[in-house]
Each structure stands twice: as C-alpha cells, then as structure tokens.
Amino acid sequence: MLRYVLDRVKSSVVVLLVVSIITFAVLMIIPGDPAQLILGTEATTEMVEELHAAMGLDRPLYQQYLGWLNDLLHLDMGTSYVYGESVKSLITGSLPVTLSISVFAMIIAVFFAFLFGMLSAIKKNSIIDYFSRSIMQLGTAIPSFWIGMVFIVYFGLKLKLFPVSGFVPFSDDFGGFIKSITLPSVVLAIGETGTLLRIVRSSMLDSLNQDYMDMAKVKGLGARKIYIKYALRGALIAPLTIIGMQFAKLAGGTVVVETIFSLPGLGRLVLGAVEHRDIVLLQGLVMFITAMVIFITLAVDVLIMFINPRIKSFQRGE
Amino acid sequence: MMNEIMNDADNTVILKNLHVSDSMGNTLVSSSSITIKMGEIFGLVGESGSGKTLTAKSLINLLPDDLCCSADEMIVAGKNMLEISLREKKAHIGKNAGYIPQNTVFFLHPMIKIKNQIADGFIDHTNKNKKEALEKAEGILRKVGFSNPKSVLNYYPWQLSGGMRQRINIAMALMNDPKLIVADEPTTALDSTVQKQVMELFRSINEELSISILLISHNLGLVKNYSHSLAVMYAGAVVESGTTKSVFENPKHPYTQLLIDIIPTMKIKKTEPLAEIPGYVQEKGRDTKGCLFRDRCPKAMEICENYVKEHEDGGHYFRCNLD
Amino acid sequence: MKKNLSIVIGIILILLILEMWGLSFAYMPYPPNEMNISERFLKPDFDSEHMLGTDNFGRDILSRLMYGSRNVLLVGIGSVTLGTIFGIALGAVAAMLKKAASSVIMRIMDGLMSFPGILLALMIVTVAGKGLKGSIIAIGIFMIPVFARLVYSMILDTENLLYIKAAKSYGTTNRQIFFRHFVPAMLPELVTQYSSSIGSAVMIETSLSFLGLGIQPPYASWGLMLSESRQYFLTYPYLAVAPGIAIIITILGFNLIGDGLNDMLINRRSHDE
Numbered sequence: 050m051l052r053y054v055l056d057r058v059k060s061s062v063v064v065l066l067v068v069s070i071i072t073f074a075v076l077m078i079i080p081g082d083p084a085q086l087i088l089g090t091e092a093t094t095e096m097v098e099e100l101h102a103a104m105g106l107d108r109p110l111y112q113q114y115l116g117w118l119n120d121l122l123h124l125d126m127g128t129s130y131v132y133g134e135s136v137k138s139l140i141t142g143s144l145p146v147t148l149s150i151s152v153f154a155m156i157i158a159v160f161f162a163f164l165f166g167m168l169s170a171i172k173k174n175s176i177i178d179y180f181s182r183s184i185m186q187l188g189t190a191i192p193s194f195w196i197g198m199v200f201i202v203y204f205g206l207k208l209k210l211f212p213v214s215g216f217v218p219f220s221d222d223f224g225g226f227i228k229s230i231t232l233p234s235v236v237l238a239i240g241e242t243g244t245l246l247r248i249v250r251s252s253m254l255d256s257l258n259q260d261y262m263d264m265a266k267v268k269g270l271g272a273r274k275i276y277i278k279y280a281l282r283g284a285l286i287a288p289l290t291i292i293g294m295q296f297a298k299l300a301g302g303t304v305v306v307e308t309i310f311s312l313p314g315l316g317r318l319v320l321g322a323v324e325h326r327d328i329v330l331l332q333g334l335v336m337f338i339t340a341m342v343i344f345i346t347l348a349v350d351v352l353i354m355f356i357n358p359r360i361k362s363f364q365r366g367e
Numbered sequence: 368m369m370n371e372i373m374n375d376a377d378n379t380v381i382l383k384n385l386h387v388s389d390s391m392g393n394t395l396v397s398s399s400s401i402t403i404k405m406g407e408i409f410g411l412v413g414e415s416g417s418g419k420t421l422t423a424k425s426l427i428n429l430l431p432d433d434l435c436c437s438a439d440e441m442i443v444a445g446k447n448m449l450e451i452s453l454r455e456k457k458a459h460i461g462k463n464a465g466y467i468p469q470n471t472v473f474f475l476h477p478m479i480k481i482k483n484q485i486a487d488g489f490i491d492h493t494n495k496n497k498k499e500a501l502e503k504a505e506g507i508l509r510k511v512g513f514s515n516p517k518s519v520l521n522y523y524p525w526q527l528s529g530g531m532r533q534r535i536n537i538a539m540a541l542m543n544d545p546k547l548i549v550a551d552e553p554t555t556a557l558d559s560t561v562q563k564q565v566m567e568l569f570r571s572i573n574e575e576l577s578i579s580i581l582l583i584s585h586n587l588g589l590v591k592n593y594s595h596s597l598a599v600m601y602a603g604a605v606v607e608s609g610t611t612k613s614v615f616e617n618p619k620h621p622y623t624q625l626l627i628d629i630i631p632t633m634k635i636k637k638t639e640p641l642a643e644i645p646g647y648v649q650e651k652g653r654d655t656k657g658c659l660f661r662d663r664c665p666k667a668m669e670i671c672e673n674y675v676k677e678h679e680d681g682g683h684y685f686r687c688n689l690d
Numbered sequence: 691m692k693k694n695l696s697i698v699i700g701i702i703l704i705l706l707i708l709e710m711w712g713l714s715f716a717y718m719p720y721p722p723n724e725m726n727i728s729e730r731f732l733k734p735d736f737d738s739e740h741m742l743g744t745d746n747f748g749r750d751i752l753s754r755l756m757y758g759s760r761n762v763l764l765v766g767i768g769s770v771t772l773g774t775i776f777g778i779a780l781g782a783v784a785a786m787l788k789k790a791a792s793s794v795i796m797r798i799m800d801g802l803m804s805f806p807g808i809l810l811a812l813m814i815v816t817v818a819g820k821g822l823k824g825s826i827i828a829i830g831i832f833m834i835p836v837f838a839r840l841v842y843s844m845i846l847d848t849e850n851l852l853y854i855k856a857a858k859s860y861g862t863t864n865r866q867i868f869f870r871h872f873v874p875a876m877l878p879e880l881v882t883q884y885s886s887s888i889g890s891a892v893m894i895e896t897s898l899s900f901l902g903l904g905i906q907p908p909y910a911s912w913g914l915m916l917s918e919s920r921q922y923f924l925t926y927p928y929l930a931v932a933p934g935i936a937i938i939i940t941i942l943g944f945n946l947i948g949d950g951l952n953d954m955l956i957n958r959r960s961h962d963e
Binding site: 201207331 | 797798800801802804805806807808809812813814815816817889893896897900901902903913916917919920923924927930934937938941942945946949
Binding site: 259260261263264265266267268269270271274278279282283285356357 | 427428429457458459460461462464465466468473474475476477478479487488491492536539
C-alpha cells in the first residue's frame with residue numbers, strides 16, 4: 050500500500066519536472082526579447098542589456114532554468130510586468146474565484162451524471178436511456194461560450210435572475226456569492242456532465258453484469274439495496290478517477306467561462322498573460338496550475354486506493 | 368405414476384415442460400421436466416451448453432432479461448411460480464432458496480466486507496437486526512468449517528482462498544434456512560481435495576437440515592456419488608431422469624449410456640486415451656419434434672428425425688424411440 | 691444498421707458540413723468580408739437575398755458561415771493529422787527503441803498530457819502566434835501525446851504476439867515489421883481516435899478564435915463570429931444561432947462517428963475472444 054503511494058508520488062514528481070522543462074523551454078523560444086518588450090521600443094541598447102543582467106537573461110540557459118526552478122521551489126514566481134504585481138499575489142487573488150465555480154460546477158455535474166447515468170444503465174434502451182445518451186452527446190458538443198451567451202441573455206438580462214458578470218466574494222455577501230457563481234458553474238457543469246455521465250453509465254452497465262448481481266437478486270433484496278449497495282459500489286472507481294481529473298482540469302482555470310462572465314479568476318489571468326505575452330506571469334501560472342492539477346490527481350488516486358482495497362492485489366500498469 | 372402417488376407437498380420443485388427462448392426466438396431449452404423431492408440431492412448433468420444452468424436459473428428467477436421462459440407447471444418450495452407476481456416471486460425465492468454459483472471471485476462483491484453482504488437477505492426477509500443476523504452468520508460459518516468466524520466476517524472476499532469463498536457462499540445460502548439450494552458447478556474451479564471437502568459439506572447440510580439441493584454438474588462421477596436422483600440434459604432437453612440407482616444400473620437413453628461409459632475410472636491404463644463422444648452439441652434447431660441426439664447417436668433410426676417417444680416407468684423417465 | 695445509429699447520424703451531420711465547405715469554393719452568395727452599412731442587422735429570411743441575415747457590418751452571415759467552415763475544417767483536420775503523424779512516429783520510436791530513449795519520450799508525453807484543458811494550446815499560441823498557423827501548431831502538439839500513447843501501448847501489446855516474433859526470427863527489419871504488421875493491426879484504433887480527436891480539435895479551435903487567439907478579423911471563423919456577436923446578442927440573438935449550430939453539428943458529427951467506430955471495435959474485439 051505504502052509502496053504504491055510512494056510510486057505514485059515519485060512519478061508525479063517526475064511528471065512535474067518534465068512539465069517545468071517543457072514550460073521553460075516553450076516560453077524561451079518565444080520570438081522577441083522580453084527585456085525589449087518591457088522597456089518598449091525607445092529603450093537604448095545599454096538599458097536593454099542592463100535589464101538582461103537584472104533578469105538573468107545573460108546566463109546560459111540551463112543556469113537560467115535551474116535558477117527559475119529554485120525560485121519556484123521557494124514559491125517565488127517573479128513579478129508580472131503587465132500587472133506590476135507579484136505572480137504569487139495575483140494567483141492568491143484569483144484562486145478563490147476559480148475554485149468556487151469549479152467546486153460548484155462539479156457538484157452539479159456529479160449529481161446529474163450519477164442520477165441519469167445510473168438510471169440509463171438500469172433501464173437500458175428505455176426512453177430515459179436515450180435521453181441520457183443525448184445529454185451525453187450534446188453536453189460534449191455544445192461549446193461553453195455559446196451556452197454561456199444564451200444564459201447571460203435569458204437568465205441575466207431578460208429574466209434578471211442572476212448577475213451577468215463579476216464575482217462577489219463569499220465573505221461579503223453569501224447570497225450574492227451564490228448568485229454570481231450560479232450561471233458560470235451551470236455552464237461549466239453542462240460540459241462535464243456529458244463526460245462523466247458516459248463513464249457512470251458504462252461502469253454501471255459493467256457492474257450490473259457482474260456475478261455478484263446474480264447473488265443480490267437471488268437474495269431477493271429490494272431495488273435500492275441491489276442498485277445502490279451492490280451495483281453502484283462496484284461501479285464507483287472509474288467515475289471517481291474521472292471526477293478527480295475533471296475537477297483538477299476546472300480548477301486549473303476555466304478561461305472561456307471566466308471570459309464570458311468577466312470573472313477575475315485564474316483563467317482570466319492566463320488569457321491576459323497570453324494576450325500581452327507576459328512570460329513571467331504565464332510561466333508562473335502554468336507551473337502553479339499544472340502542479341495543482343497533478344497534486345489533485347495524485348490525491349484522488351490515493352483516496353481511491355483507500356476506497357478500493359483491491360488495488361493492493363492489482364498492480365496498476367501503464 | 369410416481370408424481371401422482373406422491374403428495375405435492377413432498378416435492379421441493381416440480382417443473383413441467385420448461386421452454387426457454389432468446390429474444391430472436393431461438394429455442395434454448397425445450398420440454399424439460401424435473402421433480403426434486405424434499406430433502407434429496409438432485410443431480411442435473413450435461414455437457415456445457417446443454418441448458419442445465421438455464422433450467423436451474425429459471426427456477427430461481429435468475430434468467431437474463433433477454434430470455435423468456437414458459438412452463439406448464441413450476442412449483443418451487445410450495446409456491447406456484449407461474450401464478451404469483453414478480454415481486455412475490457423475488458421475496459419467495461429470497462426467503463426459500465439459496466444459490467451457490469461457480470466459484471469465482473466476483474460472486475461475492477469485491478468491495479464489500481463479508482459481514483456486510485452475508486446478512487442482507489436475512490435482514491430483509493426477517494424482522495431481525497444486523498446484530499442478530501451476524502450472530503446467526505457466525506454460527507453458520509462455524510458449521511461450514513470456519514474456526515474463526517468473527518475474523519472471517521471482517522475480511523474482503525479477495526482475501527480468502529477459493530475454497531473459503533465457496534464455503535462463504537454456502538453459509539450465505541443457509542442464512543434464511545432455505546428449502547432449496549441451487550449449486551451450479553460448485554466445485555469446478557477448486558482443486559480436488561477442496562472439492563471433496565465442499566461436496567461433503569453439501570452432503571452434511573442435506574442430511575442434517577434436510578434441505579433439497581439441485582446440483583448442476585458436468586461431472587457424472589460426482590453426481591453418481593452424491594445425488595439421490597438425477598436428470599441428464601442434452602441440447603436443451605431432459606433426455607433421462609430417475610433415481611441415481613436406477614439410471615446408473617439401467618441407463619435407457621443412448622446418450623446416458625455413452626456418458627456412463629466414458630466416466631474415467633482408476634482402472635484406466637496409462638496409454639489408453641480417454642473415451643469421448645464424437646461430435647458437438649448442436650446450437651440450432653432445438654425446437655425439433657424429433658430426437659436431438661440423433662446426429663451423434665450410434666443407434667439412430669429414420670424415425671428419430673421427426674418423432675421421439677417418451678417413456679415413464681416408476682419414476683424412471685427417458686425419451687427415445689428405443690425401448 | 692440499427693446497431694450503428696451513431697455512425698449514420700454522424701456521417702449525415704458531417705456531410706452537411708462538408709457540403710457547405712465544398713460549396714464555398716464554387717459559390718458564396720456574397721464575398722464573406724464585404725461590408726454594407728446600409729444593410730446591417732437584417733433578420734434571417736429565407737426568401738430574401740440574405741438567407742441567414744447580416745451582421746453588425748452588414749456582412750452576409752451565410753457567406754461568412756460558409757467561409758468559416760474552411761478554417762474550422764482546415765484547423766480541425768490539419769492539426770489532428772499533424773498530431774497523428776508525430777504521435778505515431780514518437781510512439782513507434784519509443785516502443786521500438788531501448789529503454790532509456792523510450793522512457794524519455796514517454797515521460798515527455800506524460801508531461802504534455804498533464805497540462806489541463808487548453809492551457810498547453812494557449813501556451814503554444816503565445817509562442818507560435820495568433821492565427822491559422824498558430825492554431826494548427828498549438829492544437830497539433832496538443833494531440834501528439836494521445837496518439838503516441840495509443841501507438842506505444844498497442845505496439846507493446848502486439849509485440850509479444852507469435853507472428854511478430856516469427857517475423858523477427860526471420861530477420862525482418864523493424865521498419866518492415868512496423869509497416870507490414872503493426873500499421874494494419876493498429877489502423878482501426880487509430881481511425882477511431884482520429885475521428886474523436888477532430889471533434890475536440892474543433893472545440894479548441896472555436897474556443898481559441900472566440901478568445902481572439904485564433905483566426906483574426908476580418909476573416910471569418912465560427913468562434914470569432916460568436917465572439918463578435920456578443921455585444922449585439924441581446925437585441926439580435928439570431929447572430930449567434932447559425933455559427934453556434936454549425937459548431938455543434940460539426941463536433942457532434944465527429945464525436946458520433948468516433949463513438950460508433952469505437953462500438954464497432956469493441957464488438958470486434960469481443961468476437962475475437
């Protein structure tokens with residue numbers, strides 16, 4: 050058990066290192082000189098060189114990388130030149146927004162995906178199954194920006210049920226907080242429900258075909274016990290893994306939805322950094338987000354291991 | 368006629384003319400009848416694909432959803448299964464029948480501890496609480512040969528060996544004091560010493576608690592040793608049935624005769640190949656009026672194509688155009 | 691046919707889009723970028739000259755939609771093809787090379803895959819630049835690891851099969867084995883993955899152009915059309931209807947084909963067993 054956890058931690062660290070190399074390398078080959086970009090076109094050659102030295106750009110690449118990595122490990126991600134603020138404080142400022150809508154979206158998605166996924170597996174080829182499979186297909190095919198626009202107009206501007214932009218912090222006004230994250234979360238949830246529903250349905254179908262279901266039926270157990278205690282319990286592992294990955298993905302910034310609803314979250318920071326080619330900010334964001342995602346995935350895997358004691362006897366291969 | 372002389376109450380199972388077909392209309396089991404007396408071990412023998420599992424499963428309401436079955440009569444543990452609602456059927460089976468499947472890991476739910484699955488049926492069908500249920504379970508586990516029932520209850524199924532899992536299955540089937548236990552190839556996946564232990568356990572359950580056991584097996588030797596009566600199935604139909612003694616001493620159907628001939632014995636010489644019946648069990652055309660075995664039968668006649676005669680004599684039944 | 695309803699529906703949807711795409715080379719009602727201020731915000735009317743209406747610059751929406759299909763398909767199919775080629779190459783090299791090299795390649799693939807959502811694509815767009823080329827490169831790189839992993843694991847799975855071992859014992863070279871044995875064996879899975887990947891590539895392309903990082907104005911792209919319609923959407927909701935539906939049809943079509951192919955694969959595999 051411990052060995053499995055250690056293995057997982059080890060491979061996560063390796064992946065994280067690879068990610069840091071990719072991030073560093075990709076953003077190093079960016080055309081244009083960052084110092085020039087910061088100082089503007091009027092800057093003299095001396096000024097540019099001075100800044101080079103100050104930013105460490107005159108050192109060999111590997112030294113630059115190690116220096117950057119060292120700073121990262123000390124949680125020093127540099128200063129954004131667009132916002133003129135430290136990357137760390139920018140991230141801490143926007144994280145709550147993104148986390149709020151991600152958590153809320155996942156709660157909605159999990160509820161509907163399990164409800165319809167289970168029903169459609171139990172009543173295979175019934176109307177509810179076809180309905181669920183349509184949600185499954187449409188959920189993954191409808192772009193969030195499109196549904197977001199529709200929601201803004203109908204629920205925000207026409208019916209005036211929800212604000213159409215901005216974020217109200219949790220501590221300021223709880224009702225306002227809920228209202229401000231409802232629409233974005235629902236929009237995010239639509240896409241995630243489709244994906245999750247597919248997994249719930251297929252692993253539920255798989256579980257329903259297992260031999261233990263025969264035993265449960267012979268015992269004459271009630272439907273609730275048969276489907277929840279036996280079938281669902283046998284069908285949990287795959288959906289839980291997916292939920293972990295989906296949450297990690299959402300928490301890593303929901304660029305499109307944050308843009309439509311003008312929410313000051315991580316995704317907006319990313320977009321700003323991309324638009325202004327703010328390399329320091331982008332590197333910091335990418336590293337922070339990816340590390341968070343890898344960490345969440347790791348945590349979910351370990352959690353699943355505790356739920357599923359069988360994993361001990363199965364060596365999880367590639 | 369045996370059935371008419373005996374009172375129905377003395378039989379745990381009466382099944383007449385069972386017919387099972389799939390959604391495409393293919394016949395899988397046709398005109399099969401068995402009668403299991405109270406307190407006997409009844410063997411159901413046949414090659415794989417002969418319909419023995421389907422026959423047993425239709426008794427305990429466990430046929431897959433895409434198969435449908437009909438019968439002239441189906442009485443299980445005193446209730447006519449053809450006349451009661453699905454709901455009543457489930458409750459009746461749950462209370463009065465136990466099922467012991469082929470030994471695989473997944474018949475016990477791999478993610479639920481033994482103590483949380485052994486007693487569910489009992490709790491559902493009686494007004495007992497979980498504590499009482501577990502006390503009963505401990506007693507039964509001890510009976511099926513566990514010296515440490517308390518700790519066994521805390522295990523997950525995969526922490527136990529195949530033989531132990533099978534004994535847990537048996538214990539689970541015994542929880543409701545059933546009248547009938549259906550055991551489908553209960554020892555196939557076990558090694559031979561464990562096989563013997565499990566079979567002896569069945570015998571002692573049968574003798575001590577007088578529970579009827581429907582023992583499904585492709586192993587004629589095993590059935591000969593342990594059952595009181597038996598039925599031989601071929602290609603979806605019962606071709607011969609009767610007491611074990613009369614069937615083995617006086618096999619009537621050519622298929623039964625061949626099966627008995629090929630039981631491996633200790634006297635077999637090392638160099639001698641094991642005997643076999645040439646040909647395969649057919650999948651199609653099971654709804655024929657003729658004899659299903661005719662293509663492999665050494666004694667087949669022309670008439671077997673369209674007609675097969677049924678004989679019944681003192682409880683010994685067979686269907687063949689020979690006398 | 692009944693069994694594979696998803697493929698049938700998927701193909702019908704994609705044919706619709708392809709028809710629009712093909713037609714755009716032969717005939718478009720108006721030049722897609724032609725502005726006409728006097729004919730702004732005309733409502734869709736099938737009997738009029740502007741069947742799907744006009745936008746805020748008086749440009750014909752149908753023509754822009756047709757022109758946009760070129761960009762969507764070019765980026766969608768182009769990027770996935772790019773990703774497939776590099777993915778197969780990297781996966782095959784990793785599977786056939788010795789341990790160290792293979793693990794370096796596969797760890798890089800793991801790394802690429804752990805960037806969540808469109809973050810990797812955004813990062814590459816920053817480097818490769820906005821526009822058509824940048825989108826193709828960004829989405830192409832995004833697609834590489836999926837194919838590399840698929841090919842890598844399939845080769846490792848088939849490598850131990852007897853006929854491959856037999857071929858090796860005859861002295862067949864790796865390259866011959868790859869093209870004669872692995873490629874035919876892998877083709878069904880690759881085609882399936884290819885089709886579903888185009889669905890996600892189209893989703894990313896439209897997202898990028900919606901965010902203003904894809905195709906640049908005045909050229910038409912469905913995502914961009916939606917983004918431009920945002921400020922007029924309340925008054926003129928029809929502006930967002932046509933591009934939205936076009937995007938949904940395209941993604942749905944490719945996903946359905948992918949799903950249908952996948953079902954066929956699963957059926958085939960279960961028959962093999």
